[in-house]
Amino acid sequence: MQYVLNQLINGICQGAIxxxxxxxxxxxxxxxxMVTFTHGEVMMIGAFASYYVFLLAGNNIALGLIAAFAASWxxxxxxxxxxxxxxxxxxxHISLICTVGFSMLVKNLAQILFGSNKKPxxxxxxxxxxxxxxxTINLLQIVIxxxxxxxxxxxxxxxxxxxxxxxxxxxxxxxxxxxxVGINVRRTAMLGNCIGCGIGGVAGMLMAIYYQTCYAxxxxxxxxKAFSSSVLGGMTDVRLSAVGGLCIGIIENFGISFSSANFxxxxxxxxxxxxxxxxxQGFASKKGARP
Amino acid sequence: MEIQKAGLKGFFAKYKTLIYLLLxxxxxxxxxLGFKKSMIRVFCRVLxxxxxxxxxxxxxxxxxxxxxxxAGFFCVGAYxxxxxxxxxxISFWPLLLLAGIxxxxxxxxxxxxTLRMKGIYLSIITLGASEVIRIIALNWxxxxxxxxxxxxxxxxxxxxxxxxxxxxxxxxxxxxAVVFLFVSNRVIRSRVGRAWMSIRENELAAKSLSVQxxxxxxxxxxxxxxxxxxxxxxxxxYLQYIDSAVFSLDEGFNILSMVIIGGQGTxxxxxxxxxxxxxLTEVLRPIGEWRFVMYAMLIIAMMWLRPQxxxxxxxxxxxxxxxxxxxxxxxxxxxxxx
Numbered sequence: 095m096q097y098v099l100n101q102l103i104n105g106i107c108q109g110a111i112x113x114x115x116x117x118x119x120x121x122x123x124x125x126x127x128m129v130t131f132t133h134g135e136v137m138m139i140g141a142f143a144s145y146y147v148f149l150l151a152g153n154n155i156a157l158g159l160i161a162a163f164a165a166s167w168x169x170x171x172x173x174x175x176x177x178x179x180x181x182x183x184x185x186x187h188i189s190l191i192c193t194v195g196f197s198m199l200v201k202n203l204a205q206i207l208f209g210s211n212k213k214p215x216x217x218x219x220x221x222x223x224x225x226x227x228x229x230t231i232n233l234l235q236i237v238i239x240x241x242x243x244x245x246x247x248x249x250x251x252x253x254x255x256x257x258x259x260x261x262x263x264x265x266x267x268x269x270x271x272x273x274x275v276g277i278n279v280r281r282t283a284m285l286g287n288c289i290g291c292g293i294g295g296v297a298g299m300l301m302a303i304y305y306q307t308c309y310a311x312x313x314x315x316x317x318x319k320a321f322s323s324s325v326l327g328g329m330t331d332v333r334l335s336a337v338g339g340l341c342i343g344i345i346e347n348f349g350i351s352f353s354s355a356n357f358x359x360x361x362x363x364x365x366x367x368x369x370x371x372x373x374x375q376g377f378a379s380k381k382g383a384r385p
Numbered sequence: 386m387e388i389q390k391a392g393l394k395g396f397f398a399k400y401k402t403l404i405y406l407l408l409x410x411x412x413x414x415x416x417x418l419g420f421k422k423s424m425i426r427v428f429c430r431v432l433x434x435x436x437x438x439x440x441x442x443x444x445x446x447x448x449x450x451x452x453x454x455x456a457g458f459f460c461v462g463a464y465x466x467x468x469x470x471x472x473x474x475i476s477f478w479p480l481l482l483l484a485g486i487x488x489x490x491x492x493x494x495x496x497x498x499t500l501r502m503k504g505i506y507l508s509i510i511t512l513g514a515s516e517v518i519r520i521i522a523l524n525w526x527x528x529x530x531x532x533x534x535x536x537x538x539x540x541x542x543x544x545x546x547x548x549x550x551x552x553x554x555x556x557x558x559x560x561x562a563v564v565f566l567f568v569s570n571r572v573i574r575s576r577v578g579r580a581w582m583s584i585r586e587n588e589l590a591a592k593s594l595s596v597q598x599x600x601x602x603x604x605x606x607x608x609x610x611x612x613x614x615x616x617x618x619x620x621x622x623y624l625q626y627i628d629s630a631v632f633s634l635d636e637g638f639n640i641l642s643m644v645i646i647g648g649q650g651t652x653x654x655x656x657x658x659x660x661x662x663x664x665l666t667e668v669l670r671p672i673g674e675w676r677f678v679m680y681a682m683l684i685i686a687m688m689w690l691r692p693q694x695x696x697x698x699x700x701x702x703x704x705x706x707x708x709x710x711x712x713x714x715x716x717x718x719x720x721x722x723x
Contacts, residue, residue, distance in 0.1 A: 129505040176685060185702050187451045188692045190508060191645060194453065195684030198638055202677040314634055318516070321509050356524045363513040370498040370506065 096228045101351050102344065107235040109343020110242040111300045115316060116323030116335035117246060118294035122170075124266035124330035125286030128186065131193040132173050133294050133320050134313025135200040140166040140295025141302035141312065142204065145213055153218045155237065155303075159296055166295025169200070170288040178287065179280065182269075197313070204310040212309040215302050238300050245293060246336060252289075253332065262286045266330060294320070315359050322366040328378025337377060409563065416555050425551040429623065431663045432558035433616055436565045438643040438655035440612035443569065445641075446649030446703065447578065448605040449585030451508045454515025455640050457495075458488040458610040460632035462617025464522060467535040467627055477541030481618040488614020489607045491518070496606040500599040515637055522629040534628025538621050554623045561619055565612055566652055572608070573652070581605050585650075586702050635677075642680045645687055650698030657696050 119133050143165035144158035151157055177196055181189040222233040253259035261282045264272040273279050301316060302308035319342060324330075326338030342362050349361040369376060397404065416425055441455045462484035469480055495514045499507040522529045529535065541548050541557075548554055572578050580601045583591040592598050621627050639662070647658020662680070669676040687694060693703040 129508075131508075180689065184692070186505070187449065187703075188688055190451055190505065191641075192685055192688040194638065194641065195645075195681045195688065199678060199681035199685065202674060202681060206674050206678070314516070318509070318513050322513075325506075354524070357520065360517045360520050363517050366513065367498050367510065370510070374501055 097351075099229050101347050103229055103231055103235065105344035105347035106340065107238055107343070108304070108347060109340035110239055111297055111304060111339075112319050112323050112343045113336040113339030114242050114245065114297035114300065115294060115320035116327060116339040117249065117332055118290040118292075118297060119317075119320040120290075120324040120327065120330055120332050120335040121249075121262075121293065122287050122290035123324065124332070125262055125283050125290065126174075126178050127266070127269065128178055128181070128189045129193070130173070130177075131190070131317065132169075132177070132197045132200065133291075134315070134317030135197045135204075136166045136169050136173070136291045136294045136313075137298025137301065137316050137320075138204060138308070138310065138313040139169050139200065140298035141308040142208055142213075142310075143295070144299040145215055145302065145308050148215065148218060155218060158218070158299055159241065162295040162299040163292040166298070167288045167292040169295075170291025171284065172196075173291065174284045174287045178283070197317075201310060201313060208310055210310055212307045215306050215308060218303045234303065238304065241296070241300065245296060249289075249293065249332070258282075258285070262289075318359070319362050322362045322369075325366060326369055326376045328376040331378050334377045412559055413556070416552055422551060425555060427663060427667055429551055429555050429558055431659050432555065432562050433620060433623075434640070434643055434659040434663060435562045435656045436558070436612060437616045438640055438647065438659050439562075439565055439569065439652065440609045440616070441640050442644045442649055442652075442655045443612070444606055444609035445644055446651070446654065446698070447573065447585060448581040448602055449702065450602060450606065451505070452511040452606070452609070453508050453641060454511035454513070454634070454637050455609075455613055456632045456634065456637035457511070457515030457518040458491055458613035459617040459620070459636070459640075460515070460518050460522060460629070461488045461491045462614030463621040463627050463632070464529060464535075464617075465614070466618040467538050467621045468528060470539050470622070471535060471537065477539075477622065478543075481615060484618030485611045485614040488617065489611040491614075492607045492610025493603060495610075496603045500602060512634070512637070515632070516634060519629050519632050522632070529629070532628065534626055535621075536626050538625050538627070540622050540625070548622070551623075554619075557619055557623075561615060565615075566656075569652060577601065577604065582650075582701070639680075642684055645684050645694055648694030648697030649703050650693060650701050651696055654694050654696045658694065661695075 115133070115137065118136075119130070122130050122133065140162035143161040147158045147161040148154075173193070173196060177189050177192040181192065219234040219237050224231050224233070224236075251259075253263060261272070261277045262285070264275070264277055265279050265282050265286070269279055272282075297320075298308075298312075298316065301312070319339075323339035323342050324335040326341060327334030327336070329335075342365065345365055346358060346361045350358050416428055420428075437455070437459060441452065444450055444452045444455075465484040465487045466477070466480050469475060469483070470477065491514075495510055496507070499510050523532060525531070546553070548557055573581075580591070580596045583594070583596055584598055584601060584605075588598055624631075643658035643662045644655050645658070646661055647656065648654025665679070666676065669679065691697070691704075693699055693701065697703055
């Protein structure tokens, strides 16, 4: 029982990171209306930005968070300019392949610039363990949960209560209609893309801290996880994507506790296939609004 | 009655068979001109990737389903031949067929959940499937040898002819490429090929003309996977040693870049892409890692300037459809005389 509870806590913590990835992913997909393969690389850049900040300025997690957010934001602008802006009216596969090419570009550049060896990120957060009844939880997990919840809350307030957020939701529903009521579609799409990427960068940083390492090829698997989670949540729905991320994290942790840790990445994928066969729209009730 | 065409095109149409036979003869004589062994190896790679990129082009270029993880099917084919030929005495040729069939079954498994979706789901699922296949190959110690891979894969023989040098493998790969191009040419000009292309152009319209889209999409995927498996089956005894690192995602992107640079939607496109990319790989060897950056830039540039690729089908949706039209349409004054 205690073992199961601890696995649940691990799963929730990991799932929280996946949820953050999925939130970023579904904001990007919802706002631009096109699918991205660069999200993993965006997260990787976020992780590296925080790595260098921790190296230079000490283990200050707030500074690292800002650096990760900013670096991914800038990369998000590049992604938007190169992969999306020209192709809003073109067939989907063109921007899709463009994002594939861009992710290759970023990954290989990162391998050259940062080196292809794994970078250790040890003890960013003090290794304290708390015992809450039958459950053990460490400080790192608490920090991750707090960061994820705060960011999700901020994003939720932004999307639902402010003018800019409403514009974002409007263009994710219908671009032409949004254009007609006076929203600057291109600028808003860029803003939304950058917000999604920034959140993704923070998720990448948390992932790197959680596994205590970051490396240039970490993006591929992470973008798989982000995609699985957001498919589970119906692709463009931000809240359900977060739930999907939590589910994937918990399933993964229970899966590897019953088999081998080598198959960690296979679980998310098999789960994704099951979801696509049984219920392609995920948790969402409507079938539309998916790219 | 034959319509006479003028110029080069007419000449080509008239002597088509002859030209192809001449080309084939040229290809057969070509490696005998006294190249170095390393050059012959490059030619082998070019020919192998002709078939491999061609099989991806069947999926990407002809039915418009953007598959990215083609390396997975390649991996299945290679491991099928490697595992069975190191443990039993079965001859190479039925195994080659079996490799194709195994890859085709894998293709079916991957295609089924995505039949109801539009393209992007297929992309991600193929990406994930290729990664999962690699993970399984890496971790199933008893069957695949895990991270040590499989050593000493026996060379195939054809009666008394033993394939034991790159030069002889050149002919094996040439044979596979020729058979692939011939069969694909026939398939694409048949009802099946037309159905694939109609799905690529407009799935809804194809459906309303009673094309069984899901069946044709699945068959397209299976056909592409089959040839990737054949390629893998021939590649394993050529290397004699395979491990899972050969079939990483980068390999998939490598194949994809050939298709995109060479051209989608035509049979000759991937051949050109294979020549260009493999040629660049050799020429740019000194700059090492930077060449992957160059491929990526080439892909992006291709998408910006010529989405269908160098020799791609210009009259299809692959060429960009609306953007092309939007940029080429001339402005007219309202009320001006025609």
